[in-house]
Amino acid sequence: MGARSRELFLLLAVCAVSHSLVANKTQKDSVSPNALVDQYEDYGDDQEVLFNEDRPCPRDCICTLYQGYKIAKCNRLEVNTQKFGDDITDLVVENADPGMSIQLTDNIFKKLGLHKIATVKIVNSTIDFVSPSAFHGLSELYAVNLSNNKLKSLHPETFANNKKLLLLTLANNPLKFPEYGSDKYFLNATTVQELDISYCNMKYITANTFENMPGLMYLNVAGNNLSDMDPDTFKKLLDLEELDLSDNNIKSLPDDIFSENNELATLHIQRNPIESVYGLNISDLLTLNAGQTNIKFVGPSMFNGMKFIANLNLSGNNMEKIHNQAFHKLVELNYLDLSYNNLTFISSILIKENIELDIFKISNNPLLRHLPVEGFNCSAEQFNIYLFDASNCGLEEIYDNSLKTFTALSVINLSGNNIKSLNNKVFSVCPKLVEVNLADNMLTTLDVKVFEKNNELGKLYLQGNPLKVLSAEVFIHTPLLTWLDMSNTELTSLWKTNKNHPETLLSNLTFLNVSQNHITEIKQNQLDTLNRLRSLDISNNPLVCNREFENLMTWLSKRKVSPDANTARIANLATDAKEEDEPYSWEFLTLKTCGKATVHPVEPLPAVSDEEIWERIDEDAEGNFDLKNTLDDGKVADSKADGKPNDGKVDSDNFDDADDADDEADDEDEDDEEEDDDDASEDYDDGDDDVDLKVKLLEKSSSTPKPSTESPDKEIGVKMAINLLENDSTYDLEREVYVGASVEEEHGRYDYLWPILIAILGALLLLIVIAKVVMVVCGRRNKQIRYNSAIIAAMSNAGRTKKDCGLVYQQLSEELTGPATPKLSRYQPLPSVTVASNMSYESSPFHHSNIVPEAV
Template sequence: MGVRFRELFLLLAVCALSLSEPVNKTAKSSTIPIFTQYDDYEGDEQEVLFNEDRPCPRDCICTVFQGYKIAKCNRLELGTQKFGDDITDLVIENADPGLPIKLTDHIFRKVGLHQIATVKIVNSTIDYVSPRAFYGLSELYAVNLVNNNLKDLHPETFATNKKLLLLTLSHNPLKFPESGSDEYFLNATTVQELEVSYCSMKNISANVFKNLSGLMYLNVAGNNLTDIEPGTFKKLLDLEELDLSDNNIKSLPDDIFSENNELATLNIQRNPIDTVYGLQISDLLTLNAGQTKIKFVGPSMFNGMTYIANLNLSGNKMQQIHNQAFHKLVELNYLDLSYNNLSFVSSELIKENIELDIFKISNNPLLRYLPVEGFNCSAEQFNIYLFDASNCGLEEIYDNSLKTFTALSVINLSGNNIKTISNKVFSVCPKLVEINLADNMLTTLDVKIFEKNNELGKLFLQGNPLKVLSAEVFIHTPLLTWLDMSNAELTALWKTNKNQPQTLLANLTFLNVSQNHIIEIKQTELDTLNHLRSLDISNNPLVCNREFENLMTWLSKRKVSPNANTALIANLATNPKEEEETYSWEFLTRKTCGASSVHPVEPLPAVSDEEIWERIDEDAQGNFDLKNTLDDGKLADDTKVNDNKLNDEIVDDLDKDDDDDDENDEDEDENEDDDDASEDYDDGEGDDVDLKLKLIEKPTMKKPVAKQEKEQVKIAIKLLENDSVYDDLEPEVYVQASVDEQQHGRYDYLWPILIAIFSSLLLLIVIAKVVMIVCSRRNKQIRYNSAIIAAMSQPGRTKKDCGLVYQQLSEDLTGPATPKLSRYQPLPSVTVNASNMSYESSPFHHSNIVPEAV
């Protein structure tokens, strides 16, 4: 029976080996990824899987953004491209101008874009658009055809797209109906935002927008328009924003916006318009009339626009404004009168504008003074939080010029000719968080100038001829985080005194003192700057000394940035080679001190000899740290000397002690001991010396010590290892030169222990592995034996049927066979409901009601 069992086992083993190779091949082929099978396919068109179930056509890249499937292509060609119906956005940019795009009948449906929602074809060439090109696209809501050299567009092109909201056609030489014609431009009643800027529109007829009744935003800027007929916008009852900027419009009819009751924003900047008097726009909130030819603002210019909140009259070269010009604008929040030629501003100018938040009169070079008693206010105080009077030629700021601006947060007085500022100017503005006094003529600042500005966070003083600045200026600004004093004439950082608080500029994070005449900056001047993160001291004649080295060490330890960008820009005119180096404190050190002092060191604390001996006296028991004592005082000589010289010096020191003891009538026994010690030491010249130490000489000024105290001080230094003369002494201090060897000896047994531990772990792992292999083989053997016995027990089964036995066994082990998948069979599809698409989540969302982003 044993022989037959072995023969049966061997026969089964041979059969298993013969069938193992094809079974393994079958198993491997059944686990090939689906993507690999598709990658092997090469047909007329190369297919790239998109989202696992749709192919992306050639010349396109398909991506997914916020759940929407976008196809970005560089051309659109019928017959060679086929899109999946899950594509929601088509983007074609910078297509080859030699292959112009033709939008023929039903082209988007023919290429498979049935559910397309947005079409963007920009910076390309479109030489033809069929009236039925966009036919049948029921989900289309945004079309962007910017800069495609498009010349003709049929009026009914978008008539069937009932969900179309955004249409952008700017920068195309389009043809528009001529003046006086009954024709219309487009029939698209659902479009809410239309942009036809820079489209060579010479004139606008009364009927051009009559079939665009749903418009809420219309941009016709940059078309060189000269005249607009009065009834042009009467059909646009929902119009909220109109942009007429960058045209050649000289005047607007009084009743041109009489029917546009929803119009809230009107942009007419950069037009030769000299007045807006007579316009009736009852609900207008924003009027942008900058860079026009309005030279004078009368008291009734804005009578038909009394609810204006934002008014921009900048860049008009205005010379006069009536003191009651804005009195009827009671809702005014923003007023910009910058870049004009105003020489006088009345104190009554904004008296009734109590809701004003931002007031700008910058860049009026003829304006010398602000109102002496400030701007009058009908409510006593304004709500203005930003006042900009920069680059106005102001020579003085009076004490009461800002008395009605108590809510002021930001004030900009830079670029003027202010020489002095009283400490009362900013005291009426306790909420100031930013003050800009840059580029004036200030030579100094009153120490109490910011006494009431406890919330000040940023201060700009650059470009002033400041020579001396006291640290007391910043005592009342504990929240200051930004301080710029660059490009001045400072010779020192600031003057400090002993009574200044420890919290001075404690929150300062940025400090710029570049391009000054500072020779030295002490570390103590920056000790209170605990939050400093950036310091610019470039372009200063700094001197290399101990204070400079201490400063570099302090800045490096605090990880303060040298503000490299500003420093490099400032050095462009000096040495172009410095741009290539990374600006750092090491670089500044090399530039200031040269290569000799690259690593600054901190100074050692000054310790007198008397303090050293006091420490020795206090540690009479011999447990003081001799190394620290030597480091605190004068360092011992580190140069190597021979043994004889060292012995002689020590003997001389001991003899000197003996002489001192004789003069003070001390114990003769101690003198004899010292003499013997010196004689024995001389005899031991040939022995090895473990320690070479030069003792510090006592100061010439002898310290009076009582006899009883001196007897307690005994310092015995063991110099020779085997000197029997010193064995009888009771040393209080042992200075051992072999400390490092003893410490090293503690780790002599560490490596053998670690090696033994790792060897044991490795042996355990090997034993565990062998046990696992034996157990697995035993289990397999039992499983195979059980399967064989079960197979042989079936009627009619013999040894010849070993192949069937193996087949059944392999199925038991590997599980059910994997069915073959046809390489051409489509994968299960996932439908996308395009009707659930939201306007906000689309990549073509126009957040600022300007369709240029489409």
């Protein structure tokens, strides 16, 4: 009794424990967010809360893991209602509710549990107050972004204790800075290397503004409406490498303002009313961005103090003249931008000494009419320039030798000029050209040899030219061309081709745009060599719905070529092209052009006489004759009901009449021939999935009489009707060929000789096959009788049971076929492998007990 009581007690205890576990799990799964917040409030500031599955993300936040970093993205920040995991490394607060401003109080980030925070980003919100100790205790903090928060003031010692802080962004805040004549500093942040205080309403920079930020390497003070600076402003920033003074009101810079900044490599002064940079001494300056200033003239000595400039931008300055030796001392120049000025002339020796120049831009100088006739002189004979931009310059002509020193040129942009013709020698000196832009000029045609030496050309832009006609021979010398834009021209046809054009013509072209032209017809054979075409834009052309158009649609659909236009429309000129909600596709274009969405037309089959058909039958009389291939090899045609020749053309009306007549004649015999038709169609489907060929021999008299010497009343004719059927859902092509044949007695007995012989030979072959089958069946029947007799004899022996019948089969097999060969049963189980019961998981050689997760 005692043992049973103990067992009952243990059973009750197990049930109680199981019930409690289930209840705890249910309570855990159904806990509310407010309850989780209450749980967080129980943790003290010194307690460590890990970010894992058991510690959910705080309210109004989304916690994610990106490349090993734990990021919390929130739309509000409150101490009393939020508690973060101790392993959160990045905090992002964006677009917080303007009605609920953020206050960064004392030690706010430590109170939120963000002890190990590395980056803080609070942007596009409202910060009313920042305590001097708000960021204290964050020993791992290296980046802070408080831009666009309407922040008005910041205590100078706010980041004094953050010794790892490197990046500080305070842009777009109405901050207060030390006033003119003050000896105060802006911030005490000795470790900060990058500071962005652009668009912060800074009026003046004193000598002490950045006194306690000696480690600055990047300083952005753009957009502050600065008009003046102390000459000693940057002298304490010995590590300064990049300075952005753009979008201010600076009219001049003191000559020695950067005398101590030996590391300064990049200077941005664009969009300032600066008239000259003459006298500035920046020995190691590499990049000078002086665009959109008031520099009207560039003299020969303007850059004497900046001899190692590699990138020079003087665009948008309304310059009218440049001295022909202005850049001769800039021997390291790689990039020169003179665009958006009023230059009327460019000297041939302007860049003579800049042999390292890679990019040269003179675009958008509308008064520039010509390039140097003999090209740009080079002290090293040839330049390394790979990009030359002379677009929108009013150029009227490109001389034969204007580019003769640009042999390394890869990209040239001559768009937006008034060029009327191009000699075939213009680009012959640039064999490495990859991209040529001739858009929006006055070209009416192109010489067939204009790109004869440009075998590497990949992109060609010709849109916006009044091209009347274009020969395909232009592209014979550009086998690598992949992009061709001829939109918005005056072409009436795609291009003119001859029968001798190579099969590789435009074989690598993937994009072709001929939209907004006057093209009425595009033939499929014009695109046959475009094997890699993926995008074709033929929108806004007065295309005519005819056989060529339907063939083109079929070709494009089978090649899976994209229309490459989202809102373009194709319609006849007689119809009004309205905005449609239907997707732009070849089916849609066919519907707009032809009034029906047919994209799989079939070429009409050429005519063939009945004598030719019988000759083909005679040629294959040995047994290889295939009526389906004979009728489907492109040489079977339609003979009209009136007996007139078809001339290889398809008459849809005659097709419809023939279909109706055949349907009425076949309705009577439909039930009798249904099974035969199904079998025939299955056989043909095996050969070709896209073509359904049905052949019916109809005994009808031809409507065309044939003269005969025996009897003029007797007639012979062969009527063939080819019906083209379209599947409405898939637009797949189906061919149905109905062949009606009526042969009268006037053929004579010899006309039937070959068919009779074929029939006799077929009958003999069939008899031989049947005899062979009968012999095989009889042989198997004799073997079965022998097996049955042996079984009966074996069962009749004394002492033999039914389970021993297998021995009888074995004996018979050995007698008939020889000794039995032992075989391994395919269903016999493999020997099982057992594991000792005393081997535990811990003792397994594959147990990695020493592997621990990588520390974050």
